[in-house]
Amino acid sequence: MTTPEVSNGQHLKSDGRSLLWYLICRTAVITLLLGGAAIFYLKGNVRHTLITPLFILIGVSYVEALISAFLLKIILHTRFFTQVQIVWDLLFVSVLIVLTGGVESVFSFAYLLVIISASFLLSRRLTILAAASAVILFGGILDLQFFNYLHFFNLFRTVPDGSFFSAIFVHGVAFFLTAILSGTLADRWRHSEKQLQLKTIDYAELEKMNRTILSHISSGLMLINTKGRIRSFNRAATDITGLSLADVYDQEVSVMFPGLSVKLNAEPTLLRREEGTFSGQNGEELILGYATTSAKDSQGENLGVLVTFQNLTQLKKVEEDLKQTDKLAAVGRLAAGMAHEIRNPLASISGSVQLLMEAEHAPPEDLRLMGIVVKEADRLSGLLSDFLAFARPKQPLKEMVNVASILDQLTDMLTVDHRFKEIEINQLYPDESIFFLDQGQILQALWDLAINAAEAMQGKGQLTFMIETRDNFTIIVEDTGPGISNEIRERIFEPFFSTKAQGTGLGLATVYSIVESHGGKVAERGGTAGGARFSLQFAAVGEVE
Numbered sequence: 001m002t003t004p005e006v007s008n009g010q011h012l013k014s015d016g017r018s019l020l021w022y023l024i025c026r027t028a029v030i031t032l033l034l035g036g037a038a039i040f041y042l043k044g045n046v047r048h049t050l051i052t053p054l055f056i057l058i059g060v061s062y063v064e065a066l067i068s069a070f071l072l073k074i075i076l077h078t079r080f081f082t083q084v085q086i087v088w089d090l091l092f093v094s095v096l097i098v099l100t101g102g103v104e105s106v107f108s109f110a111y112l113l114v115i116i117s118a119s120f121l122l123s124r125r126l127t128i129l130a131a132a133s134a135v136i137l138f139g140g141i142l143d144l145q146f147f148n149y150l151h152f153f154n155l156f157r158t159v160p161d162g163s164f165f166s167a168i169f170v171h172g173v174a175f176f177l178t179a180i181l182s183g184t185l186a187d188r189w190r191h192s193e194k195q196l197q198l199k200t201i202d203y204a205e206l207e208k209m210n211r212t213i214l215s216h217i218s219s220g221l222m223l224i225n226t227k228g229r230i231r232s233f234n235r236a237a238t239d240i241t242g243l244s245l246a247d248v249y250d251q252e253v254s255v256m257f258p259g260l261s262v263k264l265n266a267e268p269t270l271l272r273r274e275e276g277t278f279s280g281q282n283g284e285e286l287i288l289g290y291a292t293t294s295a296k297d298s299q300g301e302n303l304g305v306l307v308t309f310q311n312l313t314q315l316k317k318v319e320e321d322l323k324q325t326d327k328l329a330a331v332g333r334l335a336a337g338m339a340h341e342i343r344n345p346l347a348s349i350s351g352s353v354q355l356l357m358e359a360e361h362a363p364p365e366d367l368r369l370m371g372i373v374v375k376e377a378d379r380l381s382g383l384l385s386d387f388l389a390f391a392r393p394k395q396p397l398k399e400m401v402n403v404a405s406i407l408d409q410l411t412d413m414l415t416v417d418h419r420f421k422e423i424e425i426n427q428l429y430p431d432e433s434i435f436f437l438d439q440g441q442i443l444q445a446l447w448d449l450a451i452n453a454a455e456a457m458q459g460k461g462q463l464t465f466m467i468e469t470r471d472n473f474t475i476i477v478e479d480t481g482p483g484i485s486n487e488i489r490e491r492i493f494e495p496f497f498s499t500k501a502q503g504t505g506l507g508l509a510t511v512y513s514i515v516e517s518h519g520g521k522v523a524e525r526g527g528t529a530g531g532a533r534f535s536l537q538f539a540a541v542g543e544v545e
Contacts, residue, residue, distance in 0.1 A: 119182035131179035225304040396438035429467035456481035
């Protein structure tokens with residue numbers, strides 16, 4: 001909807017423009033009529049006394065037009081200024097008629113031009129008033145001429161008496177009819193112009209509103225023409241992909257977005273949901289969820305395909321985390337039953353075999369076999385303990401601890417372990433790094449990562465511990481082993497998944513469970529030396545609270 005302030009401003013601007021055109025056209029008409037008449041009198045040797053007044057009138061009209069054009073720039077009340085212009089024109093025509101013969105003047109029709117101009121610049125009532133003024137002025141001139149009061153202008157009663165009255169009557173009727181007809185036409189023209197202006201304003205506001213919506217909508221929008229080239233790209237699309245409109249405009253969608261399957265020849269189904277991949281500017285692989293629909297103009301002509309898309313990368317990651325959490329919950333429920341069903345029989349088996357081994361006359365071969373049973377029972381008991389620790393981790397008892405001292409303690413433990421005899425341990429962290437953690441659980445998680453690294457490096461290589469506090473508090477464990485392939489990277493934190501022949505598949509799963517119970521995240525991105533690089537990222541204390 002157009003506000004009154006905007007409407008008034010546009011109306012004033014329109015009146016000023018109309019007045020300016022009126023001044024230009026009036027000057028041109030005066031120049032054509034009076035200049036042509038002066039040249040005609042000059043060449044025809046007719047009434048040489050009129051030549052000078054005509055040129056004077058032309059000069060006066062020029063001066064008045066220049067003054068009016070200057071005042072038009074600074075004046076505020078254009079309606080009153082317009083009325084002044086009409087009054088000036090009526091007086092100008094009256095003077096012209098007096099100078100060119102009164103009742104015999106050929107310029108009496110100029111009143112009609114003034115009345116028509118008034119109908120387009122003023123209201124119908126003021127137009128009729130202008131016509132009445134023209135009748136009064138013209139009738140007054142003829143009356144003064146009839147009674148010989150204009151003899152100093154060489155105007156006398158040179159025509160029959162009836163001609164004066166018939167001229168007044170005919171011109172008066174003509175003036176009023178012109179005012180009524182031109183006023184009616186001008187009103188219709190103004191009404192049509194107003195309606196057109198309102199429609200134009202509505203369309204402009206609608207286009208502005210559409211542009212605002214497109215620029216602020218959270219979904220990316222991309223218009224692809226029938227030739228498969230991108231023709232539109234909104235702000236959200238730029239935020240998602242990192243590409244600007246200038247980067248993608250008129251480019252083939254198959255080149256810019258090879259991971260999106262957009263069918264151009266077939267009629268796309270309304271809101272057909274699919275997923276595709278896109279490589280971002282920094283090399284990050286994005287998962288885009290998109291829908292396609294046909295785009296048509298107001299005439300129903302096919303413009304191409306409109307693609308709306310969102311970045312589902314984080315959503316997919318959250319989905320994977322939820323799946324992992326569901327797996328851990330299922331394992332926890334299974335662990336509760338296994339603790340009762342396995343541990344008690346296992347303890348009975350181990351105790352019974354140990355009693356048999358204490359017999360005096362047990363054969364050596366039987367003792368060897370019974371030793372194997374006890375050893376495997378102990379191993380199975382340890383496996384069950386690890387499994388229960390993973391599936392049902394204790395609630396972390398957090399306190400402000402120096403994480404650097406935890407890493408120092410871990411390093412001391414590793415140096416006396418024969419599995420780290422030929423492994424160089426690098427400690428790249430400050431002497432003091434205070435954070436809110438459960439010291440025992442974090443030490444357990446770091447121990448599992450270190451054992452995993454030693455087994456991956458087969459006892460030879462470098463193991464590095466780091467602490468980063470740039471964005472969040474992060475503990476990094478990096479090795480120089482063969483690394484983790486992309487094929488299994490998404491599964492390494494799954495319980496019972498292991499690439500080692502004797503592995504239980506619970507080490508990294510336990511690390512994941514411990515870090516998650518702290519409200520943190522653990523991820524593996526691949527180290528700079530080609531090995532694995534595990535990052536244990538924890539939120540700030542205020543965010544946790």
